[in-house]
Amino acid sequence: MPATSGDGSEVSLEFWFDFASPYAYLAALRIETLVAAATRGGRSIRLLWRPLLLGPIFQRRVSNPSPFQQAEPAERRYRHRDIERSCRHYGLPLTWPSTYPRGSLLATRVALIAAGEGWGAAFARSVFAANFAADLDIASAPVVAEILRDLGRDAAVILARAAEPAVKASLAAQVDEAIAKGIFGAPSFLVExxxxxxxxxLEQAIVWAVSGKIGEDATPAMPPG
Amino acid sequence: MPATSGDGSEVSLEFWFDFASPYAYLAALRIETLVAAATRGGRSIRLLWRPLLLGPIFQRRVSNPSPFQQAEPAERRYRHRDIERSCRHYGLPLTWPSTYPRGSLLATRVALIAAGEGWGAAFARSVFAANFAADLDIASAPVVAEILRDLGRDAAVILARAAEPAVKASLAAQVDEAIAKGIFGAPSFLVExxxxxxxxxLEQAIVWAVSGKIGEDATPAMPPG
Incomplete structure (x- = not known):
């Protein structure tokens, strides 16, 4: 969604997400409104929806699997409560997925096709809403087909393409690219x-995209080691 | 700092922190301004500064040590960058501790004494500033003594008391209380x-303290299991 206001220059904001992540759901339902508001004044932002699978990223980690699958009950309970409160904070609906985490492979492959054809944002929002607001099994082909039909797409054609080796290879390359760019979780936002x-x-990422910095303090901080 | 405005009722906001945590530094330098602004309208907030050691909490975990000590270089690099940006965002100074994490045991024992005598907030702010803005070794007795003198305290007396078994037992009880209350990291904020x-x-915690809720959506969310 390149805007045309501002000083004429344009910057890309990559939004990396996994459909199984509730925090990515929060970001997905907020990002376009925030981007539209921000680009009124400064550089225009080209928002890129970049689907991702966290599974292969977590599998390559030395420790620390998904925070939602950690063994510590106190933190697991906390994170669910945090999501509930955050949905209320943002005014977003929430119905906890009756199975968690939901397999996001099929929807992610379709999302890659969608992103290549310019309807990635609409598809991604529908999948997130299906998973976290309607408690629909987004790992199931009929559910994804219904979403595709709602978007006016030929579900049978798209689902057949999603099973092709080229799409699988494209998803593997997408995950490799994410890791190469330093991404270790989702949602993540990348500006250059x-x-x-x-x-x-998300808000800081948008400020950075528009202004190339955060805050006014230019004191250089020295990271250790 | 009980305020006297609002509807006359008062609620406690417990601020649990470890002096080694940079995110606790951010919260410590922000919390009093935010609490003062919030209590102008609603219930007044009694802010309780509660020092804590994360070490014993992490040691009891099945997995996942301190996020700053995790093995994944990408996440470690990210977190340092995140702290630098966040300091600029809030307009707070930052000089990375030349040793990290700094041992917080001595300062935490003194902070327990300070909290019991009503100067816990001032001491804690000074220790955080010493560690993250001035790169002073807060694990060293001379540094803590200097902070105590700056606050008009008898450093020799306080440091002697900090070594007494009663203070050590009090700190162990404080950590046990934190775990019993579901605390698994820091900073944490507890309202009832x-x-x-x-x-x-922090902002959500203060909203909760003042209003007892977050947002307007009262749809009950059902956590899994």
Whole structure:
């Protein structure tokens, strides 16, 4: 969604997401409104929806699987409560998926096709809403087909393409690209080389995209080692 | 800092922190301004500064040590960058501790004494600033003594008390209480039974303290299992 306001220059904001992540759901339902509001004044932002599978990323980690699958009950309970409160905070609906996490492979392959054809944002929003607001099994082909029909797409054709080796290879390359860019979780936002992780950083990512910085303090900070 | 405005009722907001945590530094330098602004309208908030050691909490975990000590280089690099950006976002100074994480045991024992005598907030802010803005070794007795003198305290007396068994037992009890209350990281904020984790949730915790809820959507969410 390139805007035409501002100083005429344009910057890409990559939105990396996994359909199984509730924090990505929060970001997906917020990002376009925030981007539209931000680009009124500064550089225009080209928003790129980039589907991703966290599974292969977590599998390559030395430790620390998905925070939602960690063994510590206190943190697991907390994260569910945090999502509930955050949905209320943003005014977003929430029905917990009756199976969690839902397999996101099929929907992610379709999302890659969709992103290549310019309807990636609409498809992704529908899948997130199906998973977290309607408790529909997004791992099931009939559910994805219904979403595709709602978007005016030929479900049979798209689902057949999603099973082709080229799409599988494209998804593998997408995950490799994410890792190469330093992405270790989702949602993540990338503006050129600047990485922002988590729904909580969406606002900062947009500020960075528009202005190329955060805040006014230019004191150089020295990272250790 | 009980305020006297609002409807006359008062609610406690527990601020749990470890001096080694940079995210706790962000919260410590922001919390009093935010609390003061919030209590102008609603219930008044009694802010309780509750020092904590994360070490014993992480040691009892099945997995996942401190996020800053995890093995994944991408996440470690990211978190340092995130702290730098967040300091600029809030307009807070940052000089990375030349040793990280700094041992917080001594300062935490003194902070427990300070909290019991009503100067816990001032001491805690000074320790955080020493660690993250001035790169002073807060694990060293001379540094803590200097902070105490700056606050008009008898450093020799306080440091002697900090080494007494009663203070050690009090700190162990404090950690046990944190775990019993579901705390698994820092900073954490507790309003009655409602837990908020991370500097990013400070604003929500204050809203909860003042109003007892987040947002307007009262749709009950059903957590799995």
């Amino acid at each position: 080389d600047e990485l922002f992780w988590g729904n909580d950083r | 039974d409602e837990l908020f984790w991370g500097n990013d949730r």
